[in-house]
Amino acid sequence: MKDQLTELAKRAEADYCEIRVEDSRQTSIAFQGKDLENVQESHMFGGNVRACVNGCWGFVTFNDLNTLESRVQEAVRNARAAAAANAEKTVLAPVEPVEDVVRLDVKSDPREVSLEDKLSLFGGYNERMLGHDGVTSTNLRYFDTFTHLHFANSEGTWLDREALDMGMGGSAVARNNGTTARGSASEGGRADFEAFRGLEKRFDEAAEAAVDAAKSEVVEGGTYTVICDPHLAGVFVHEAFGHLSEGDNVAEDPRMQEVLRLGRRFGENYLNIWDTGLDNGLRGYLPYDDEGVPTQKTWLIREGELVGRLHSRETAGRMKEKPTGNARAINYRFPPIPRMRNTCIGNGPHGGFEDLIKDVKLGIYAINSSGGQTNGELFTFTAGQAFMIRDGKLAERVRDVTLSGNVFDTLRNITGIAGDFHVQDGAGGCGKGGQMPLPVSHGSPHIRIKDVVIGGR
């Protein structure tokens, strides 16, 4: 494989050429209500060729390795056709070629756990949620995916890399007087199946949250001070700032480069944000990105100032900055683009949750998340659970709490960051450019934000 891929990549008549071959096997389990809806073993095999000529790309996917040579020719032909219409200089930030073999290094391997054991474990969680009075249905999904990747490029990089990804997400649905509400729990990671055991309490809490939420009122819309728990704050930093930091937003947009100039102040001195591929065990762990670039911890905001962004080799080259190992593709059917890995807000100086809440006269405590979206400047995400804060104390539960805002205003409006940093992986992923779900992680301590727009009645 090594000789074939390396030789073809080097021989390609292009400024740059890379070949990726991917072989993955997945086990997945899904419960819906009391039913085991699906147990599945799947095999995905395929690859792609990406060639660059005069700044233009040709990208070709395939399922049959026997056709590889002609696929390389097609990719080069497409790149040349594009370049003929719009020739520029190919600008890829230089990196040292790497040759490496990365074998799986895990604490406990799900492939050594029997299917019966997995069904018993996850079925148990599902039954536990169903056992709560008021829960009308449940949904629980688990997957583990083992992937063997081969990557070669025309500059001499060769990678033979194994990777594992696991995720589980469960939710309970409760109904009360025509109102439906949901509570959820999740786990994920790349290195330890045993982390999926012993989570009964988490699923009990999810079921109880659904039942309580179905009895609660819809929040009254308005502008509130909001305290986000570490999970929701992690979603916030991913949606609200992480995407904005991706180099393809900036590299060819002079106005955006002005808005996002390095050194610009985005928040208070206690605001620190980074993205890293180095946290082994988390779903955002990535020793090499999908251009074969070693990953790193990339600071985005230090002491409130913008200091970095997330690059592919092309966006780094165009901005004359260093590549950061953020070029990622969800699988061989897509080209790598700048994406996040594990994006975090660092601990702040404001103690714990009790210290953040004590001065809030009227606000909302938003916990967990059922997802979010950004368009670069604006964002929306929905809290998994929420409580009103009245006179510095937690008060009644409210439901259907959607937080909306402007990224720039909201980062400036962070008025408190606690010191209780936490990362909670799940089964979901990030979506961008039609590529979803990409395994990512996010973490944060509790944070307090003023003037957040909450959609409500």
Add this chain to the structure above:
Amino acid sequence: MKESTNKVAEDAKPGDFTGKLATLADAFEMYQAEGRSLNVGFENDRLNEIRQGQSSGVSIRAVKDGKIGFSYSSKPDELDYVAQAAIRMAPYGKAYDYQFAGEARSSHTRPFDPACGDLNPDQLVAICNRIKDTVKAIDSEALVDCSVGGGIGSARIVTSNGQDCREEQSNFSFFVSLRLAEEGNFVQNYRFGSANEIIPQETILAEAKATAEEFQIARKRAEISKGKYTVLVAPSALSDLLMPIMVSVNGNAIEKKTSRFVDALGEKLFDERLTLTDDPFHKDGVGGGLYDGEGVPTQKRAIIDKGTVSGFVHTLSTANRCGQEPTGNAQRGVSSLPSPGMHNLVMDAGSDNLADLMTKADGGIYLRSLLGSFTSNFLAGQVSGNISLGFLVKDGQLVGRVKNCALNVNSFDLLKSNILGISKEREWMGGRYLPWLLVEGVQISAR
């Protein structure tokens, strides 16, 4: 242009294999799909990529001792692996308490344009260049992203109950986006279109022009405060407001009794003017097909008929468990199990001219798109999201973009009591053909 095939597969390469499969499993369903595509993409005003895709796969559902196992491979020659894995999974699987599709032929036809499989990169690059020129002539400062492309594919379903159907599909699509990042005001406007045949260049350029003209208005700001507003909902945003209904008629939600429509068949829950139909045969709808993902012939059916809940959408399994007839609504990719879903959602046109609705929306908001509304509690009817593109309306005209505000409605209530008008005009948004809707009393939160 010709019509999609509707026949027993003649090139049944795996014919021998289904015979073998019949000896291994008590019952089976085999789904095979393949496709190829070509797309040209411009980013930041320049041609960035020509992408050529090839995909294939096979999946099998095998029944052994009354239970179903499922497996998939992207390698078309791995039939043995897939069959053995499906049989290995069966003892753990769901009960086979229904029947895989039996032999049945659709009596309908759908368009198939083989030219979508013979696209030429130069031809697509030329269209993208015309899009860019059209947009830049209206707003030279905007950065333009666009893409044009298409492809063809086919899917074949064979079951042990005698069904063997193969259907070809063709598609062509375009996307055009303008964006401008100014301090304190990022503006973006985009449109897309898709069809079963090659879309004429004139149509694409007209859409590009309309996108650019609307973009120019979006560069102006208009302020609003928190309150209840009359809102003219464009088809692009109406999709979001209809999601609670789509989720509630879904067979999964009916089976699990999480839908509030469980016992509502025949009940009038919405405005008399609201009629929603699932039409898999509409010639312009890209979501259609002659057969669903389980090989069941599809049907054109009303879901909401003059405000009354009139139908659910089912797979074979959900129909069986709900004690209802199958509806031919199994949606799937080759790597996934079937689940209930609409083909083409068509909403009946109203009796109002769009221009009149715009006049009636005076002082209100023209809603083009919401951000993050998919995170809403649809089962409860709730739709919430940041207004990513909305305009203040004055004297029948869009006067500027409203920003930093969020919409929150309960669609079940809104579509029952708050409809002021429905346009005669309609627009395709992917697999949805929707009019403009004027509603009152919409809660907007703003800073």
